Amino acid sequence: MSKKSTRSxxxxxxxxxxxxxxxxxYKVMFISKELLEDPENELTLEYFYHPGKGKPTLFITKSNxxxxxxxxxxxxxxxxxxxxxxxxxxxxxxxxxxxxxxLALHHIRLHRSQKALALDDIGEADDKSTLRLLREFIRxxxxxRCIADVKKANGMVFYKYNAEKTxxxxxxxxxxxxxKLRSIGVHCGQSAMSKNYVRGELEGENREESDMDxxxxxxxxxxxxxxxxLYEELKKYLDIPEEKPLTTAxxxxxxxxxxxxxxxxxxxNSNENKKIKLExxxxxxxxxxxxSGLVDGSPTNDHSRPNSSSSEEVSPLSVVQAPITPxxxxxxxxxxxxxxxxxxxxGTKSIxxxxxxx
Amino acid sequence: xxxxxxVRGDTESRNLEVxxxxxxxxxxxxxxxxxxxxSYTREGQGNLLTNAIRGFPLNGEIVEVPTTHSSYVLQxxxxxxxxxxxxxxxxxxxxxxxxxxxxxxxxxxxAYKQALYLFNISKEFSEPVSETDxxxxxxxxxxx
Numbered sequence: 001m002s003k004k005s006t007r008s009x010x011x012x013x014x015x016x017x018x019x020x021x022x023x024x025x026y027k028v029m030f031i032s033k034e035l036l037e038d039p040e041n042e043l044t045l046e047y048f049y050h051p052g053k054g055k056p057t058l059f060i061t062k063s064n065x066x067x068x069x070x071x072x073x074x075x076x077x078x079x080x081x082x083x084x085x086x087x088x089x090x091x092x093x094x095x096x097x098x099x100x101x102x103l104a105l106h107h108i109r110l111h112r113s114q115k116a117l118a119l120d121d122i123g124e125a126d127d128k129s130t131l132r133l134l135r136e137f138i139r140x141x142x143x144x145r146c147i148a149d150v151k152k153a154n155g156m157v158f159y160k161y162n163a164e165k166t167x168x169x170x171x172x173x174x175x176x177x178x179x180k181l182r183s184i185g186v187h188c189g190q191s192a193m194s195k196n197y198v199r200g201e202l203e204g205e206n207r208e209e210s211d212m213d214x215x216x217x218x219x220x221x222x223x224x225x226x227x228x229x230l231y232e233e234l235k236k237y238l239d240i241p242e243e244k245p246l247t248t249a250x251x252x253x254x255x256x257x258x259x260x261x262x263x264x265x266x267x268x269n270s271n272e273n274k275k276i277k278l279e280x281x282x283x284x285x286x287x288x289x290x291x292s293g294l295v296d297g298s299p300t301n302d303h304s305r306p307n308s309s310s311s312e313e314v315s316p317l318s319v320v321q322a323p324i325t326p327x328x329x330x331x332x333x334x335x336x337x338x339x340x341x342x343x344x345x346x347g348t349k350s351i352x353x354x355x356x357x358x
Numbered sequence: 359x360x361x362x363x364x365v366r367g368d369t370e371s372r373n374l375e376v377x378x379x380x381x382x383x384x385x386x387x388x389x390x391x392x393x394x395x396x397s398y399t400r401e402g403q404g405n406l407l408t409n410a411i412r413g414f415p416l417n418g419e420i421v422e423v424p425t426t427h428s429s430y431v432l433q434x435x436x437x438x439x440x441x442x443x444x445x446x447x448x449x450x451x452x453x454x455x456x457x458x459x460x461x462x463x464x465x466x467x468x469a470y471k472q473a474l475y476l477f478n479i480s481k482e483f484s485e486p487v488s489e490t491d492x493x494x495x496x497x498x499x500x501x502x
Binding site: 025026027028029030031032033036039042043044045046047060069071073075076077078079080081082083084085086087088090092094095096097098099145146164165168169171172173176177179180181184186221222 | 360361362363364365374375376377378379380381382383384385386387388389390391392395423424426427428429430431432433434446449450469470472473475476477478479480481482483484485486487489491492495496499
């Protein structure tokens with residue numbers, strides 16, 4: 001019992017020890033200087049509901065007035081060496097500005113079928129982070145007038161979601177992002193796949209396409225902050241056609257090609273079959289010729305014997321190869337040839353048998 | 359749950375030498391970086407640097423942190439069990455760092471460089487839209 005108790009106690013000690021001695025876990029973060037202007041202000045990392053991701057994500061707030069998004073840059077294989085320490089977390093956490101209206105939009109849309117609501121009534125009572133977001137960070141009219149109708153009564157302000165305004169607002173934002181993308185020269189659309197090579201081709205003929213690519217990319221960026229159905233509405237509003245998916249389109253072609261290939265293969269096979277038949281016919285003809293020659297005299301026997309011996313050499317090969325070849329699909333042609341050989345061998349055998357009979 | 363970030367008074371904290379390696383290391387801890395890695399950094403053509411890790415060649419350069427941001431190394435010193443309030447402290451900061459690529463010269467095509475476009479884009483995206491712009495947009499839309 002005592003042994004057991006020591007055994008059971010040991011692992012608990014072991015689990016405690018590394019936790020206490022755990023090496024310092026570093027994180028590298030790029031913090032916007034706007035947040036650092038006043039060193040007295042305290043920065044806080046908080047979770048708020050992110051409509052694009054559909055779950056709470058990390059934001060950074062400064063003294064209940066400013067809010068920024070925390071984005072993670074994560075390449076699959078990256079790590080840091082910080083002075084003499086290894087940091088396995090190769091991510092960079094970056095703070096990026098965000099229009100807080102985008103965060104409010106989701107909550108306002110939830111109540112779109114209802115009457116205008118006061119800001120405090122928009123968030124669910126049990127959802128503290130949303131209440132905090134709405135109460136602390138959203139400066140009522142200033143942030144919401146672009147997506148909602150504002151009604152004032154008895155000193156209270158009520159908001160009702162306005163779809164037309166919202167789409168117009170989002171469209172303006174999307175166009176701005178489009179312009180920005182173009183001015184930066186971000187590669188997008190089909191050319192993005194081969195950034196290192198393509199540039200010259202873009203300038204001329206495909207200009208319109210690339211305009212649409214920029215717009216689509218901008219819309220995707222904006223859409224990352226929207227509910228899915230609103231994102232679809234925005235795409236419709238901006239007349240962005242369904243993307244000819246780069247991945248699926250070639251597949252379709254491939255499928256078609258594949259179909260063609262299959263057909264052509266079939267045709268080839270059928271051709272081969274025909275050829276084989278033709279050859280068979282030809283052989284029959286030669287057989288007939290030979291048979292006709294055989295009738296003439298004995299010297300043909302000398303010819304026929306090496307033929308028959310060669311056919312005997314071929315036939316065991318074909319027998320050996322035949323059971324191996326069916327498994328790999330690639331060697332179908334070979335099998336066809338071998339079949340042909342086998343058939344021809346059979347033909348020659350039949351000659352031999354023909355001879356033996358005679 | 360919120361995490362308090364203690365940056366206060368650390369604006370002039372110690373400057374760190376930081377390498378951004380193109381490798382996954384499954385582990386955290388101390389090692390003699392200056393002796394085993396940094397001292398082998400060689401300067402090639404231009405500002406190009408070369409080094410190697412475990413025999414794999416590295417090409418690198420010294421990269422400045424974007425001017426709009428300050429880069430910090432953060433550390434959570436103690437894990438509180440309650441998880442209601444956590445504190446993260448600043449270990450140090452750096453204004454530039456060694457950016458290493460595995461056998462590839464650093465270029466603007468690198469994921470890191472591409473990611474920095476994000477700052478420009480999100481800034482543009484976060485700019486408020488004036489109400490008159492929205493009205494114009496709505497009217498234009500109605501005409502169609």
